[in-house]
Every structure is written in C-alpha cells, then in structure tokens.
Amino acid sequence: MASPVRKQYLEIKSRYPDALLLYRMGDFYETFDEDARLAARDLEIVLTQRDMGQGEVVPLAGIPYHALDSYLAKLVRKGHRVAIAEQTSEPDGRTLVSRDVVRVVTPGTVIEPGMLDSGANNYLVAVAPGGVQSGIAFVDITTGEFGVAQLPTGAVPQEIARLAPSELLLAEGGEVPAFAGMTEGAGTTETHVTRVNGASFAPNAARRRVLDHFGVRSLDAFGCEGLEFATAAAAVVLDYVGSTHMAALPLLTGLRTYSTDAFMALDPQTRRNLELFEGGRWGAKGQSLLSVLDNTQTPMGARLLRRWVGQPLLDIDALERRLDAVAWLHASDVRRQRIRAELAEVSDLERAVQRIGTGVAFPRELVGLRRSLERVPALLALLEEAGDDLAWLTSELDPCAGAVERIKATIVDDPQGDVGQGRVVREGYSEEMDEVRMAAQDARSYIAGLERKERERTGIPNLKVGYNRVFGYYLEVSNAHSASVPDDYVRRQTLVNAERFYTQELKEHENRVLSAGDRLQELETAIYKQVCREVASHASEILATAAALATLDALLSLAESAVRYGYVRPVLDESERLVLRDARHPVVERFLPSGAFVPNDTDLSTDENQLVILTGPNMAGKSTYLR
Known part of the structure; x- marks a missing residue:
C-alpha cells in the first residue's frame, strides 16, 4: 500500500499528466518517476532514489526552492510544461502537509523576469x-x-x-x-x-x-x-x-x-531580407534596423519600437502625427536630453503592475513603480511647449497620485530582506507593528548583551551567544572551560569541541523574540498584500501612463537616431511616385567605415520610370539598393 505522500503525489500528477511536476517538500522541489529522469537529464542534476514505503523505491531528482527560477527557465526552454505544486498548509509534524498546483508554466505564460527579454x-x-x-x-x-x-x-x-x-x-x-x-x-x-x-x-x-x-x-x-x-x-x-x-x-x-x-503586411521572407530584427548579410544578431534605431531608455519603449518596426503604418494621417512629434523632439538638443534623463529613471511599469497584481512583486518593484510615476510631472512640464504636436500623448500621462502616495506612505525607500522581517513597512505607519518591532529589537538587544554579562559572571572568556533554526538561541562553551559551567546552565547540544546550553532567562527572551517575530511577519505581510491590492486597483491608469511613456520613449528614440545619423523628414502624399535623393541604407552604412557608403537616387512612378534595370559586378551594392 502506498504511503500518504506517495498517494498525494500520484493524485496531483494524475491531474497534470502532460506536465513535469515539481512537488514542494520543505526546502526542495522534488520530481519522481519519469519526471525525475527527464529533470535529471535536462537540468543535469543527480538522479537518485527514494523509498516511498511498503517497499516501493522510485526515481527521484530535486532542486532547491530558492533556485527555482533558473531551473524553471531551463525546463521551459527544453519545451516542458511545468506544474508547480506548493505546500498549502503549515507542517505540524502530525498530519500530511496539503499541497496543490498553483501554476503551470509554459513558454507563453512565464512571468519570471529572468526568463523574459x-x-x-x-x-x-x-x-x-x-x-x-x-x-x-x-x-x-x-x-x-x-x-x-x-x-x-x-x-x-x-x-x-x-x-x-x-x-x-x-x-x-x-x-x-x-x-x-x-x-x-x-x-x-x-x-x-x-x-x-x-x-x-x-x-x-x-x-x-x-x-x-x-x-x-x-x-x-x-x-x-x-x-x-x-x-x-x-x-x-x-x-x-x-x-x-x-x-x-x-x-x-x-x-x-x-x-x-x-499596417503593411510583411511575409516572413521579406522580414528576414530587410533585416528588421536580426542581421543576416551584414553580420550577427544586433546588426539590424532595430539596433540602429533603438536609443530607448525604458523596456516599455524598446518593446513598442520593436512593434513599430515590424508593422509599418499605412495611414498618412497616423504617419504625419508621428512625424510631427519626432520633429518637435528633434528640434532641440537640450529638450531632448532632459526628456531622456527623466525617462532613464523610469522602470518597466507594465511588467511591474502585472507582478503586483498577481502577488509576486518584490518590495523594490513597488518602490520602482512609485519613483517612475514621480517622473511624470517633470515630463509634463517639459512637454508643455509641444502643443498639438504631442497633445494626444500628454493627455494620457497621469501621475497616478493615489498609487504613489499609498506606496510612499507605507513602503520604505530602500526595502531590505523579505517581506515579514520588519524592514519593508515604514516606521510610524502601523502603531501595532512598531510596538512589535520594538519588542523584538529589545529582546534581541538583551540577548546580545547577555554574552558580556555571562562572560563576567562565569569567568569564561570565549563564551558566546548564538542561534540556529533547529535549537534556537544558545550559550556555547568550549570543552576547555567545561568545569566553569554554572549549575543553572541546561545542556542543549553537544559538539566535538564545545557544549551548548540555555538558561531560563535566555529561554524567556528567546520566546519574546520568536513570538514578536511571528507577529511581525504576520502584520507586515498583511500590510504589504493590502498595499499591492490597492496599487493593483489603479492598474488601468498606470498602464495607460505606461503606454504613453513608452510612446514618448519610442518617438524620442527616432528623433535621436535622426540627429545622430542625419536623417530627414520625408514628404508623404497619396501619389504613386517614389522619389529618393541621396538615399542611404540605415543598417549597411552603420557597419561600413565612415564615408564608405555611396548614397543613391531613385525615381519611380506609374506614369513614367516604371522600371529600373540595375546592373553591376558582384558586391557592387545591387541588393543594398533594392532593400
């Protein structure tokens, strides 16, 4: 008969037969059976065995819980669907810990920053x-x-x-x-x-x-x-x-x-030949049209510019509106650099909002979101003179004051450690939390001072106070001074060269520390989750602002490219004539020695000059002219 743990595992696995199941057991995610063989092979980890009781021995491979993201990335890249079963109840030593799948990770549903471009x-x-x-x-x-x-x-x-x-x-x-x-x-x-x-x-x-x-x-x-x-x-x-x-x-x-x-439909072959995103003829990845035009300051702007490059607009009004904005940004170096400096302080608002909304955001992401939104008023001031050229954009920029003030009032500017350790929520925000935090600090301070006090009382010069998760706080005495141990010391642990003890006084203060720590974790976690929920309630406004910031960043990137490389604004109309004067290939000229690229003219129309016969020796630039 299978053990309770084995039964639980098999029941969960039966619901996700097509996924590789990571089964949380304490500080590890374990895989069993065929999943273990696959994990060991694809993650290059040790395959071992586990006795599941009743004489059943099964293949086993595990990974540390704190290293999940890196291993998860490898599994997804290998094409696996990965089901993550977490412990949903606290272990009490008497009953089986409840577990259930909380996520199935696939290439299109990952949210971990380390797995994303x-x-x-x-x-x-x-x-x-x-x-x-x-x-x-x-x-x-x-x-x-x-x-x-x-x-x-x-x-x-x-x-x-x-x-x-x-x-x-x-x-x-x-x-x-x-x-x-x-x-x-x-x-x-x-x-x-x-x-x-x-x-x-x-x-x-x-x-x-x-x-x-x-x-x-x-x-x-x-x-x-x-x-x-x-x-x-x-x-x-x-x-x-x-x-x-x-x-x-x-x-x-x-x-x-x-x-x-x-927008213009581009088939896969055309996308490759135009080297929109990856260089082919002219080198490795990075030597592409996008790499030439991308001077963005934010991840949001980089993603938007990539979309623009891949879907050229067809509507003249939309094109002219974009060109008007680029022209206004292009006109002033000082203005452009000031806007770039503000955008450089903006984090990835789009992805931060999603992580906050799904409850997986770190405190520093909340602070980053706050600081990013705090740049909006300065940007609005810089864009005031744009008038109609950017009115359609500035109307979408909302400082989201409610979300900003909520984060600012609650979360410290430089959060350290994990939520629940008392170093995320500001002092003064919660009176109860401040009292608990002070009680924990007082108890720790007392224990820290106990080392000096006990050295003086016992005459043991190298006596020290320590702590570990299994035995708690202890007084450690080397074997050389074992004869000096007082009668009120109670043995807690024996080591090769020392003994560890506790006293009733130490035990009482330890209980205060642990009790305060548990309550501190409970309070800070609850406050943090509430802040995340409140910020998530502003998601629509924040995402609208993020989209506007991305657009500004992408426009600024085009303006910066125009300044750097001497691009000029095209004249667009509905005629069927294409006239280019001193045209240059934006990618090719960037990867040739300065002055080596020869500009070319083009004049084509439906009425006359319908055909160009292009001749020349190999490597003369015929394909470059066509592109």
Whole structure:
C-alpha cells in the first residue's frame, strides 16, 4: 500500500499528466518517476532514489526552492510544461502537509523576469480557424496587452510571423490545411505549439466566456461584437491563462480589436531580407534596423519600437502625427536630453503592475513603480511647449497620485530582506507593528548583551551567544572551560569541541523574540498584500501612463537616431511616385567605415520610370539598393 505522500503525489500528477511536476517538500522541489529522469537529464542534476514505503523505491531528482527560477527557465526552454505544486498548509509534524498546483508554466505564460527579454513582448497566441476568415488573439500576460483580429484565413501565417509568439494555441485534431506551414519559415523558430480542447472554440460559449471575464453584457465597447472567430480565439486565450495561473490571474483589464489593414503586411521572407530584427548579410544578431534605431531608455519603449518596426503604418494621417512629434523632439538638443534623463529613471511599469497584481512583486518593484510615476510631472512640464504636436500623448500621462502616495506612505525607500522581517513597512505607519518591532529589537538587544554579562559572571572568556533554526538561541562553551559551567546552565547540544546550553532567562527572551517575530511577519505581510491590492486597483491608469511613456520613449528614440545619423523628414502624399535623393541604407552604412557608403537616387512612378534595370559586378551594392 502506498504511503500518504506517495498517494498525494500520484493524485496531483494524475491531474497534470502532460506536465513535469515539481512537488514542494520543505526546502526542495522534488520530481519522481519519469519526471525525475527527464529533470535529471535536462537540468543535469543527480538522479537518485527514494523509498516511498511498503517497499516501493522510485526515481527521484530535486532542486532547491530558492533556485527555482533558473531551473524553471531551463525546463521551459527544453519545451516542458511545468506544474508547480506548493505546500498549502503549515507542517505540524502530525498530519500530511496539503499541497496543490498553483501554476503551470509554459513558454507563453512565464512571468519570471529572468526568463523574459525586457525589450520584446512574450506573446501567447490562439488561432480560431474558419473558412474564408479566421480569428486570432494574442496576449502578453507580463504587460496586460490583449488584442484580437478577424482576418482572411490566408493572412494568418503573416500575422503569426509579425507577432512571433513564444506559444501558439491550436485546436486538437487533424491539421488545418489553410494553416499549413504557418510557423515554418515564419521567423518564429522558438514558437511552441500547444493543442487545446476544440470545445473552447464554440462560438456561444466563447462569447459568454469573454463577457464574464470583463463583466459586461456586450462586446461592442471592445469592437469585436459579431466577430465570432476573433471572440473564440480570445476565449481560448482566457481559458488557457486561467488554467495555468490558478493562484492569481494576470490583470487583463481591456481588449483591443485591431485590423491588419492598418499596417503593411510583411511575409516572413521579406522580414528576414530587410533585416528588421536580426542581421543576416551584414553580420550577427544586433546588426539590424532595430539596433540602429533603438536609443530607448525604458523596456516599455524598446518593446513598442520593436512593434513599430515590424508593422509599418499605412495611414498618412497616423504617419504625419508621428512625424510631427519626432520633429518637435528633434528640434532641440537640450529638450531632448532632459526628456531622456527623466525617462532613464523610469522602470518597466507594465511588467511591474502585472507582478503586483498577481502577488509576486518584490518590495523594490513597488518602490520602482512609485519613483517612475514621480517622473511624470517633470515630463509634463517639459512637454508643455509641444502643443498639438504631442497633445494626444500628454493627455494620457497621469501621475497616478493615489498609487504613489499609498506606496510612499507605507513602503520604505530602500526595502531590505523579505517581506515579514520588519524592514519593508515604514516606521510610524502601523502603531501595532512598531510596538512589535520594538519588542523584538529589545529582546534581541538583551540577548546580545547577555554574552558580556555571562562572560563576567562565569569567568569564561570565549563564551558566546548564538542561534540556529533547529535549537534556537544558545550559550556555547568550549570543552576547555567545561568545569566553569554554572549549575543553572541546561545542556542543549553537544559538539566535538564545545557544549551548548540555555538558561531560563535566555529561554524567556528567546520566546519574546520568536513570538514578536511571528507577529511581525504576520502584520507586515498583511500590510504589504493590502498595499499591492490597492496599487493593483489603479492598474488601468498606470498602464495607460505606461503606454504613453513608452510612446514618448519610442518617438524620442527616432528623433535621436535622426540627429545622430542625419536623417530627414520625408514628404508623404497619396501619389504613386517614389522619389529618393541621396538615399542611404540605415543598417549597411552603420557597419561600413565612415564615408564608405555611396548614397543613391531613385525615381519611380506609374506614369513614367516604371522600371529600373540595375546592373553591376558582384558586391557592387545591387541588393543594398533594392532593400
């Protein structure tokens, strides 16, 4: 008969048969059976065995709980779905500790900063196939960005290539011919395809799922009412995120319906040939159009600029508005540098809000969010003269004073240690917490002074007071002075060269320290969680401000590139004539010696000059001219 621990493990594993299960046992996450063999192989850790009772010995491999993130990253990169089972009750030594899965980690649902590229989105994408049209939904749970589109089925592969998801959700069953090769050659070589239950795509159930998530009666406000394939894809994304984040759902507070007609469709081959994100002909990764244009100061701005490069606008009004903003920033070096200096103090607000909302944020992330929002008034002052050129942007910049003041009043400027140690919440915020903190400090101070007092009383010069988690506080006396130990010392532990003791006085103060410590942890944890909840309630305003800051950063980056490399503003119109004077390839010229690149003219139109015959020897620059 299996032991209680074995039964519990098998029951949890039966619910997640397709995932590698990390089962928390004290200070370790353990894996068993075939999972242990896989973990040992892919993590390069020792595979051993464990006696589970009743003569059952099973394979075992474990990792320290504090090193979870690094091992988790390796498993996800290897293509594993990883279920994390945490202890959900405190061990009491009498009953089996309760455990349950709190998260299933997949490529598209990771939230750990160390597993993410700060300059790129981590998209989870679902495709709801139709006949003539299909639906697509994408979400980045680390930023809260959530969008849907209904588009011609033949355009789906190009849209997947544009989004470059880390994980793609498709319905179970046979291949869909229209989607054949959607990831092959799409520039998304790291896309992990996950099959989900086809019932999730049912139109009526899907619409209800989206309505329920947002607490609305109609999808009109989101622009997707009547777009059944787009809505189905959105529902699949919501179901999947809900099934992988059981403990706390990411903050998905809005849904944007977009049209792929708003930007230029670029097939995977064109993206590669234009070297938008990675250099090919001209070298390794980093020698790309993005690398030339990216002078952003914030992770949010870097991600937005990357999206702009991958989806060129087609609407002249939208282009002119962007160019007006770049021109205003371009006009003054002093203004531009001041704005850059302010943006340099802004942290990743989008990802910070999501981590705060899901309850996994560190105190320093709250402080970083506060300090970032405190830059908004200064930025608004610098942008005052922009007038209409940036009015559409400045109207979205909200200092979020409520969230800022809440954090400032509660959290210390430089939080140290873990929440619960008394070094995160400000003194003066909670009278009860201050009293408990003082009691703990007084007891520790007394114990610290006890060493000097006992040395004087006993005459033992090297007597010392120490502490460990198993035996608590103790008085340590070397064997050389064992004859001088007083009668009121009670033996606690025997070492090779020393003995450890306690006294009734030490025990009483130890109890005060531990009792105060437990209460301190309880109070500070409760206060911290409440602050996180209150800040999360301002998520919509903070995310709107984050989007505006990202836009400002991306615009400033383009202006800075124009200054550095001598770019000029193009004249745009609706005619069918393309005229370029002294045109240069922005990537090629950056990686050639200064002055080595030769500018070229181009004049093409539908009326005349419809064709250019380009000739020249190898390496003369023909392909550069074409690009």
